[in-house]
Amino acid sequence: GDSVTQMEGPVTLSEEAFLTINCTYTATGYPSLFWYVQYPGEGLQLLLKATKADDKGSNKGFEATYRKETTSFHLEKGSVQVSDSAVYFCALSRGSTLGRLYFGRGTQLTVWP
């Protein structure tokens, strides 16, 4: 079945460090891929998305490229800030399962000043 696997956290970085959070997926067909961010006590917010192979999603300095050959959608940021501390979720959706998102377990990121 469809699933998403994320690198386990927590991830702890100093401000201005480079961030990578790995995400791989299993799905038939051509899913859309997403990264969501959850700040403490809040709901999920869409960070970026990509809907087809080789697409790059980007937002707020974060980037992720849809790699069909490696079934991956790794999240990267060149220089993290304290305000980036949150839980990051990788997710996928497929047209045949309308309205359903499949989430990874989430990766807790803590950035220290």
Added chain:
Amino acid sequence: NAGVMQNPRHLVRRRGQEARLRCSPVKGHSHVYWYRQLPEEGLKFMVYLQKENIIDESGMPKERFSAEFPKEGPSILRIQQVVRGDSAAYFCASSLSTGEDYGYTFGSGTRLTVV
């Protein structure tokens, strides 16, 4: 307010009681989804509803759980005879339609604690 509104934010119930969670979608959105987040896990799909219809409830436990999205008013997720294992954060999302071009807007969740 343009977002998805969920209430209550926190709900405490004793074992055996009923829990009713409410979700008001973004104005104009007719698609609602419920997800459950257990401690230190990702969100798991429960149910997808359109106005007055359940489209997909394959993620919903077969017993004690029900959901509705009436023609008027919020969507309700109802859990009867709660047990400690029901303690979780329950998130609602809404969308204008389905498909990759339509985004899902999530609410801030209801955190249910069963004591």
